[in-house]
Amino acid sequence: MIQESQNRYFGSFGGRYIPEVLYPAFTELEKAYETFKKDADFQRELDDLRRSYIGRPTPLYFARNLTARCSGARIYFKREGLAHTGAHKINNALGQALLAKRMGKKRLIAETGAGQHGLATAAAAAKSGLQCQVFMGEIDMARQQPNVFAMRLMGAEVSAVKEGSRTLTDAVNAALKNWSKRMTDTHYVLGSALGPHPYPDMVRDFQSVIGRELREQMLAATGRLPDVCIACVGGGSNAMGMFSAFLDDDVQLIGVEAGGLGPASDQHAVRMNGSGRPGIVQAYKSYFLQDDNGSLLPTHSISAGLDYAGIGPQLAYLAEEGRVRFTQATDEEALEALALTARSEGIIAALESAHALAEAVRLAPKLSPEAVIAVNISGRGDKDLFITAPHFAGEDWLRFLGEEYRRVKGGRE
Amino acid sequence: MNGIEHIKKAFERKDSLKIMTHVVGGYPDVQTCEQLVLLMAEKGVDLVEIQLPFSDPTADGAAIVQANHQALKNGISTHDVLNMTERIRKKITVPLLLMSYINPLLAYGPEKIVQRAIDIGLDGFIVPDLPPEEKDPPLSELCRRAELAFVPLIAPTTPPRRMRLLTADNPSPFVYAVLRLGVTGAKTVLSKATAAYLNTTKRITGKYIAAGFGIAEPSQLQALQGSADCAVIGSALLRIIRSALANKRDVLAAARIFLEHLSG
Ligand SMILES: Cc1ncc(COP(=O)(O)O)c(C=O)c1O
Numbered sequence: 255m256i257q258e259s260q261n262r263y264f265g266s267f268g269g270r271y272i273p274e275v276l277y278p279a280f281t282e283l284e285k286a287y288e289t290f291k292k293d294a295d296f297q298r299e300l301d302d303l304r305r306s307y308i309g310r311p312t313p314l315y316f317a318r319n320l321t322a323r324c325s326g327a328r329i330y331f332k333r334e335g336l337a338h339t340g341a342h343k344i345n346n347a348l349g350q351a352l353l354a355k356r357m358g359k360k361r362l363i364a365e366t367g368a369g370q371h372g373l374a375t376a377a378a379a380a381k382s383g384l385q386c387q388v389f390m391g392e393i394d395m396a397r398q399q400p401n402v403f404a405m406r407l408m409g410a411e412v413s414a415v416k417e418g419s420r421t422l423t424d425a426v427n428a429a430l431k432n433w434s435k436r437m438t439d440t441h442y443v444l445g446s447a448l449g450p451h452p453y454p455d456m457v458r459d460f461q462s463v464i465g466r467e468l469r470e471q472m473l474a475a476t477g478r479l480p481d482v483c484i485a486c487v488g489g490g491s492n493a494m495g496m497f498s499a500f501l502d503d504d505v506q507l508i509g510v511e512a513g514g515l516g517p518a519s520d521q522h523a524v525r526m527n528g529s530g531r532p533g534i535v536q537a538y539k540s541y542f543l544q545d546d547n548g549s550l551l552p553t554h555s556i557s558a559g560l561d562y563a564g565i566g567p568q569l570a571y572l573a574e575e576g577r578v579r580f581t582q583a584t585d586e587e588a589l590e591a592l593a594l595t596a597r598s599e600g601i602i603a604a605l606e607s608a609h610a611l612a613e614a615v616r617l618a619p620k621l622s623p624e625a626v627i628a629v630n631i632s633g634r635g636d637k638d639l640f641i642t643a644p645h646f647a648g649e650d651w652l653r654f655l656g657e658e659y660r661r662v663k664g665g666r667e
Numbered sequence: 668m669n670g671i672e673h674i675k676k677a678f679e680r681k682d683s684l685k686i687m688t689h690v691v692g693g694y695p696d697v698q699t700c701e702q703l704v705l706l707m708a709e710k711g712v713d714l715v716e717i718q719l720p721f722s723d724p725t726a727d728g729a730a731i732v733q734a735n736h737q738a739l740k741n742g743i744s745t746h747d748v749l750n751m752t753e754r755i756r757k758k759i760t761v762p763l764l765l766m767s768y769i770n771p772l773l774a775y776g777p778e779k780i781v782q783r784a785i786d787i788g789l790d791g792f793i794v795p796d797l798p799p800e801e802k803d804p805p806l807s808e809l810c811r812r813a814e815l816a817f818v819p820l821i822a823p824t825t826p827p828r829r830m831r832l833l834t835a836d837n838p839s840p841f842v843y844a845v846l847r848l849g850v851t852g853a854k855t856v857l858s859k860a861t862a863a864y865l866n867t868t869k870r871i872t873g874k875y876i877a878a879g880f881g882i883a884e885p886s887q888l889q890a891l892q893g894s895a896d897c898a899v900i901g902s903a904l905l906r907i908i909r910s911a912l913a914n915k916r917d918v919l920a921a922a923r924i925f926l927e928h929l930s931g
Contacts, residue, residue: 273796275848547744
């Protein structure tokens with residue numbers, strides 16, 4: 255199984271289909287990344303900050319109660335939600351920020367869906383003394399408002415993207431366009447393992463710390479490797495970060511896509527189970543949800559981070575090779591798994607990660623008690639308050655919002 | 668006459684600055700779009716780009732993106748645009764180029780679209796997201812075999828060595844020189860540096876130069892005389908169309924005034 259791209263490609267996926275104006279920016283980035291990847295000083299700085307800033311290693315946790323409830327395989331959580339800023343996204347954002355700094359860049363830009371990557375980039379920028387502008391679809395800004403607030407508090411400019419479906423896809427376009435205007439002083443911190451080469455390699459490499467730690471921790475805890483690794487898949491960064499450590503092992507790898515309102519609904523982001531077709535969009539070749547004319551289809555997921563029409567090229571390759579199996583969880587299943595995990599373990603996962611949990615809960619009862627499942631809890635659920643609260647608390651939440659509004663307004667007057 | 672020769676003739680026909688205009692296929696509707704192209708020919712435009720509407724036009728600014736999305740919302744398909752082009756070709760001889768991002772062409776099938784291009788009398792393709800390093804789909808090669816132009820794009824950030832690479836082995840009579848960084852739309856200030864860039868491009872590639880991005884006014888056309896062979900007008904015309912629609916004025920009449928004003 256190939257571990258990294260070969261001549262820009264993973265099998266037939268990947269490449270670099272960029273407008274000519276961006277060409278020098280990509281050669282500069284590729285060269286810098288190749289250099290610093292092997293630079294001991296760079297790696298040392300990143301390692302130090304992983305410990306002191308991100309809070310790594312993140313724990314591996316045996317979910318005893320959830321395991322008991324499922325009565326089957328033992329379920330372990332890799333707790334990326336405990337990383338600084340609340341998700342795995344900081345692993346990549348910090349790596350790219352350090353790289354940008356060494357490249358002499360003054361400014362970071364990023365796209366964001368759930369706001370987790372934007373937040374991570376805002377933090378890394380503040381910490382590194384770089385300016386930061388985050389592009390975010392208008393719809394995502396509304397549904398992930400706590401992150402918008404936090405990004406701004408950290409000094410980032412958050413720009414609403416009002417084109418197209420006003421979600422993650424459009425935010426990527428806006429960031430690419432901004433970069434094509436300001437390449438000299440700006441680095442584009444792409445937030446998932448996709449996009450034109452070298453992003454899929456670079457993002458996976460920065461995220462691969464997840465799989466490396468998990469492997470060591472699992473060996474220490476159980477004396478063996480997991481039988482199954484499960485991760486949710488938006489673009490594929492938490493999945494590739496986890497899977498990359500096990501590609502050549504006898505470990506089953508499962509990616510969970512956003513089933514939205516269900517496979518028959520046309521309201522989902524399932525690209526790998528027959529709905530998506532190979533295409534070239536946003537400068538890389540992979541599977542995309544698209545119509546007969548090659549335009550992207552609108553997607554839906556309750557989780558903004560999985561609400562995207564494309565998927566990382568390495569995952570597309572691994573799926574075609576049969577190395578990664580894809581499955582899906584609907585909005586409803588994700589919410590159920592989130593609630594179950596909250597009650598049984600006292601852990602509130604991000605809605606994205608709840609999709610991986612839904613698959614774990616489905617799969618565990620079918621396996622023997624000796625089997626071990628590792629689930630990547632890619633983020634924590636704080637950011638989802640405005641989605642989960644109305645769902646779980648309904649009337650109470652509405653009443654609270656009303657009262658709080660009157661109280662704050664009254665205090666001002 | 669094949670596409671490459673046909674385009675070459677258009678460049679040879681006169682010494683003064685040529686004009687290439689642009690429409691988004693099926694915008695604001697198929698019939699008006701068709702009449703717009705006929706009007707362009709009537710007003711002496713030298714080449715016309717017809718863009719296939721696409722959801723994610725990453726090299727385009729707001730005006731072109733909006734027109735793309737509106738056309739898609741109206742249900743315009745690749746077939747609709749090609750059928751419209753076929754009808755236009757029967758009425759005028761101006762060279763017609765299909766401008767498209769790579770995915771709509773890939774979805775149609777690269778071989779199939781090149782064959783259809785020959786059949787309906789298209790003269791070439793302009794594809795902003797298929798650099799020569801990426802050989803799959805082999806559209807450039809298919810165009811060469813079909814004697815259609817596959818127009819190289821050059822940017823102010825393109826080093827001379829790369830200009831050679833972009834045009835080597837490419838029989839297109841002209842290159843599309845992007846006038847500045849960023850995306851289409853915002854007005855471009857033409858400076859001494861712009862002229863130097865266009866002169867370098869001309870010297871190194873040895874091809875005709877069509878210069879575009881942010882050209883909207885006769886004064887800019889004057890500034891391009893001598894350093895470019897052709898000026899490309901895209902977003903400016905779309906803004907005219909959009910404003911005519913918003914004010915419930917006749918789109919074709921507004922376009923006519925704009926084109927007459929341009930040619931002075
Ligand atoms: C917590 C969390 N998990 C997963 C994702 C999906 O991204 P990826 O597939 O790149 O891990 C996101 C994206 O925003 C996220 O915030």
